[in-house]
Structures are given as C-alpha cells and as structure tokens.
Amino acid sequence: MRTIRLRHAADFAEWRDAARTLLLGGVAPHEVDWRQSEEGLFGEEAPPPPVAPSPRVPPSFLELARAVICHGDPARHELLYRMIARLQVEPHLLSDAMDRDVVAARRLEKAVRRDAHKMTAFVRFRETPAPEGARRRFVAWFEPEHHIVARTAPFFARRFADMDWMILTPRGSASLTGETLRTSEEPAPKPDLSDPTDALWLTYYRNIFNPARLKVKAMMAEMPKKYWANLPEAALIPELIAGAPARVAAMAEQILREAPAFHARLQARAPVEPELPSQGLAGLREQARNCTRCPLHCQATQTVFGEGPDQAKLMIVGEQPGDQEDLQGRPFVGPAGQVFDDAMRAAGLDRSAAYVTNAVKHFKYELRGKRRIHQSPDAGEVEHCRWWLNQEIQLIQPRLVVAMGRTAVAALTGQTPKLADLRGRVHALDPGRAMIATVHPSYLLRLPDAAARGRETARFHEDLAAARDWLSAAG
Structure with missing residues (x-):
C-alpha cells in the first residue's frame, strides 16, 4: 500500500503530479492511500518514474478533475485516480452517463460549482478604514462547504478590481491589494464586522421587496438558510414574509383609487392602434x-x-x-x-x-x-x-x-x-x-x-x- 500525503486540500497540479508518477509506476488505484498532510508529498520515497509516455486523458476530464478536487469529500483523490487509470483502457469512459465513477464525479462537480455560485452571490463586503490617499478597503466573511476560495477568487478580482479587499473563510482566504491577488488555505477566524451603510442597505432591500411576487420555496432554494447568518438582509426575511399578505391587500386597495391627473396625459400620448380603413x-x-x-x-x-x-x-x-x-x-x-x-x-x-x-x-x-x-x-x-x-x-x-x-x-x-x-x-x-x-x-x-x-x-x-x-x- 502506498501512502500519498498531499500538502494542499485543493491543489490540482499537486494531485496531478502524484497521480502521473503513480500511474507510470504501475500502481493500481486500490494500492494507494490518499491523505492530506504537511509532511511532504509522499509518505515514503517514491522511485523514479519509468521511461514511458505520459498518461493521456481528454480535456473534459481535466476540467472535471479541477472542480472535483475542490470538493470536501476525502475520497475524491481516490475517485479521480481510479478514473484516470480507467481512461487509459476506456478512452470513452466519460460518455457513459450511467457509470458509477462518472456519476459520483459529476455529483461532486455539481456541488462545487453550486457552492462557487453561492459564494459569488452571497459574499457581503464591509468597508474598513484605509490610510489617506489609499484605495478603499473591504472585508467579507463567508462559510463555503468546499475548498472553493482559490477557484472563485479570480471572479472577485475582476469584479472588484478598483478596491482592496479580503475574503475570510474557515477554508482559507483571498485578498486583492492593488493588482496582486493572493490566496491561502489557512483557516481564518471570523472577524467582527460592522458597517454604517448596513442600515441603508436594509432600507433599500425592504423597499424593493415585492410581496405580490413572493415564492417562498423558490426563495429558499436560491438562498438556503445556512447562508443567512452572514447576510444582513436575512434578518428582514421572516418579517417580510409574514407581512406579505397584508401588503398585497394594501396594493390591491390602491388600484381602486383614481389615477393622478398626469396619467391621462401620458395615456393620450401613447400610440393608438389605427382602425382598418374601409377602402380596403x-x-x-x-x-x-x-x-x-x-x-x-x-x-x-x-x-x-x-x-x-x-x-x-x-x-x-x-x-x-x-x-x-x-x-x-x-x-x-x-x-x-x-x-x-x-x-x-x-x-x-x-x-x-x-x-x-x-x-x-x-x-x-x-x-x-x-x-x-x-x-x-x-x-x-x-x-x-x-x-x-x-x-x-x-x-x-x-x-x-x-x-x-x-x-x-x-x-x-x-x-x-x-x-x-x-x-x-x-x-x-x-x-x-x-x-x-x-x-x-x-x-x-x-x-x-x-x-x-x-x-x-x-x-x-x-x-x-x-x-x-x-x-x-x-x-
């Protein structure tokens, strides 16, 4: 049994190099024990790889593996190594949608992509003091399910390139200072964040909430409760849901009122459908x-x-x-x-x-x-x-x-x-x-x-x- 100790939780290049060496050495998937550790790449000294061509895999597998490696499942390394070994004799493996390994990998990929999407949607920055003349600084706290910080950081670097920021999570952190983007896998402590503009944001959120279009199940599917703790507007949601029926009734009551005088002038300016002429x-x-x-x-x-x-x-x-x-x-x-x-x-x-x-x-x-x-x-x-x-x-x-x-x-x-x-x-x-x-x-x-x-x-x-x-x- 070979024990492979990976230094990083979601470093695709590190796993790829280890998998390539094992595969060229003829090590079967069931003979490898994948672990995460800071003690070095290999648990025992690895023999030099034999002189042989590098394993070949389709580009679609590389894309899949880069996402799966970010999942929190401890068995993900073993799954990917088993798939890469199978691809050497089953080149069309990924096209078999019913294969057990393919199904498992797609499930992990979907979870990672969803977690990354939720991070881009639910990160809330708070401004922190910055030296005079420096760029504005912001800090955010997020709790992802998987190791997606490094994967998602470039999105924030493109979106918020005009400010310095830091995103802290229990699974690492990302920061942008000037044009330099840095990521780390070190767990970060939760900061004590407060922002005077939170009250303004809550006022805005309360006023754009449309009770007539409320669909609680759809809202819960898009904004699960596990994310509410770090969303300032989440405190308003129970109140807004409870008051929705009364607000809808009030909106219906307003419809019965006479429209302001200027509405008639606007309606008069609207294009009128011409009548069909009698001359054919x-x-x-x-x-x-x-x-x-x-x-x-x-x-x-x-x-x-x-x-x-x-x-x-x-x-x-x-x-x-x-x-x-x-x-x-x-x-x-x-x-x-x-x-x-x-x-x-x-x-x-x-x-x-x-x-x-x-x-x-x-x-x-x-x-x-x-x-x-x-x-x-x-x-x-x-x-x-x-x-x-x-x-x-x-x-x-x-x-x-x-x-x-x-x-x-x-x-x-x-x-x-x-x-x-x-x-x-x-x-x-x-x-x-x-x-x-x-x-x-x-x-x-x-x-x-x-x-x-x-x-x-x-x-x-x-x-x-x-x-x-x-x-x-x-x-």
Whole structure:
C-alpha cells in the first residue's frame, strides 16, 4: 500500500503530479492511500518514474478533475485516480452517463460549482478604514462547504478590481491589494464586522421587496438558510414574509383609487392602434404612408408597402426594404429582388400574380460614409409592424404564405425557431392557410463561396417550386 500525503486540500497540479508518477509506476488505484498532510508529498520515497509516455486523458476530464478536487469529500483523490487509470483502457469512459465513477464525479462537480455560485452571490463586503490617499478597503466573511476560495477568487478580482479587499473563510482566504491577488488555505477566524451603510442597505432591500411576487420555496432554494447568518438582509426575511399578505391587500386597495391627473396625459400620448380603413388594401397602403409606430420611420425615405393583386393565392413575405426599395418605394427591386425574380421564373411562378411584401415596412440601416448598410430589425420593431402585416393577410386572404428568412417567420408566427427546423415542409399558419419557410435572397448574395452559393440557390428554387406544387394541388 502506498501512502500519498498531499500538502494542499485543493491543489490540482499537486494531485496531478502524484497521480502521473503513480500511474507510470504501475500502481493500481486500490494500492494507494490518499491523505492530506504537511509532511511532504509522499509518505515514503517514491522511485523514479519509468521511461514511458505520459498518461493521456481528454480535456473534459481535466476540467472535471479541477472542480472535483475542490470538493470536501476525502475520497475524491481516490475517485479521480481510479478514473484516470480507467481512461487509459476506456478512452470513452466519460460518455457513459450511467457509470458509477462518472456519476459520483459529476455529483461532486455539481456541488462545487453550486457552492462557487453561492459564494459569488452571497459574499457581503464591509468597508474598513484605509490610510489617506489609499484605495478603499473591504472585508467579507463567508462559510463555503468546499475548498472553493482559490477557484472563485479570480471572479472577485475582476469584479472588484478598483478596491482592496479580503475574503475570510474557515477554508482559507483571498485578498486583492492593488493588482496582486493572493490566496491561502489557512483557516481564518471570523472577524467582527460592522458597517454604517448596513442600515441603508436594509432600507433599500425592504423597499424593493415585492410581496405580490413572493415564492417562498423558490426563495429558499436560491438562498438556503445556512447562508443567512452572514447576510444582513436575512434578518428582514421572516418579517417580510409574514407581512406579505397584508401588503398585497394594501396594493390591491390602491388600484381602486383614481389615477393622478398626469396619467391621462401620458395615456393620450401613447400610440393608438389605427382602425382598418374601409377602402380596403388601397386605404391601408395610404394609411401606412404616415406610419410612426416605431422609430424606423425617422431615417427611412418612405414606407415600402406590399404590392400585388388584392386577392392573391400566394403571398411572399421578406424581412424589410433595402436601399433601392427605400428609394423606389417598392419591395424587392434591388439586388436581392433580382435573385428573387430569377427564382420565381425558374419555379414557374408569376410574380405579378403574387402579393409581395415585407415584415417591416421601413429601411433600417447604418450610415458608413455615403453608403447605407443594412441592419436587421429587432424584435420590438418586428412586433410594431406585425399589425400592418396582419391586416395585409386579412385583406389579401392568401392560401399560401412563403416566409423568406427568420424575421418573416417571427412576424408571421410570433416565434423564433431555427429556420433549418422549418425549411422543406408545409406548416399550418391559420385555418385554411399554410406557410413554407425558406431563406431570404440576400443570404445567397452574402455567400462568398461560389459552390456553396450554387447549392443554396438551387435549394431556394426548390422551395419556391414546392410552393408552386402545393398551390397546384390545393386548386
């Protein structure tokens, strides 16, 4: 039996060097007694390792081992050494989610990561006196379950780089002085901490507490009681929970009161949904000329509305106008429009018989010199324009809608799935109406590789041909 005495509780490099020497020496996992001690690395003199290649393990094991080594379980060193020995003959060991050693290691890893997360969430610094002209100084006390101080210290160094601080725990300490980060495994005594700003923090916490959204079980899961002793706001929690029902009732009582006078003026300034014009599509197009539902109208030259027959079986929906569309006031007349026209002809579809429009009616761009560079509309802008698109659909009553690009799919369905998951199939949009999703023609123009552009263009033609076949079958 070999006794290995490790000087540090959570030093991955120390354990790795010992495990490598043992493995190269042919020492089986059951022949090693791992212990933590200050008496040196090995309990007895280790023979020089034999001339052999270093053991190989996947990078995922190293990441796993760095976390597991921080756990407080005394058997963690034995577990990791057993796994590294098995990996030499079972290279795919980590992919076996049901293996006993893998399950045990993942459990320890999860506990360490959770403990580190709780440390980043529940450390509370208190300011201490600092010499005049020096950086502000802060001290915190925390009680982790595992040896995570050194693992978590870099987070605090990045987050609080503008001050000097020290975090003390029963499992070691970490400190930042200037740009120097230091850690130690020496247990630290609990300091007597007080901060005059605690009262201000409690006042803030009491006022941001929302009793109407109180979920005690969820709160206890995120903030277990074992952390309460070092959280100043924890003293308020029982009182706030007990008083929540009464506060909710008081909030409901306030709802019945008459709103202040200025609320009416604010409501009057809010955008009002325009009414559907009685003149049909022509009236809707005229109404859209003055659309100010979102800020995009401020920079665009004009509204680019859809065009086509009032009663079309096929509707084409793109993303938004481009530079040429914005200047001419018509959809799909620029470079992407030429690709679209070619594809329509190749599929045997007549553009003049289809209604062609966009999900967003104004051109969104970034000015670079004299060029206007296209920018994708965000979710809010798409949502604002959905009203116009929905009215177009209600008036046109198409049998089939071809959505070109993710923005068009989002405007039609209110969802943002991956385009690849929808492409190549017909989807029900409304009762009696279907949708086919494909790429936007501008995507084809952006492909740098000619071969890839050719393949994707052929697929685009196939998607439009599928729309033609569906319309033919539907009659």
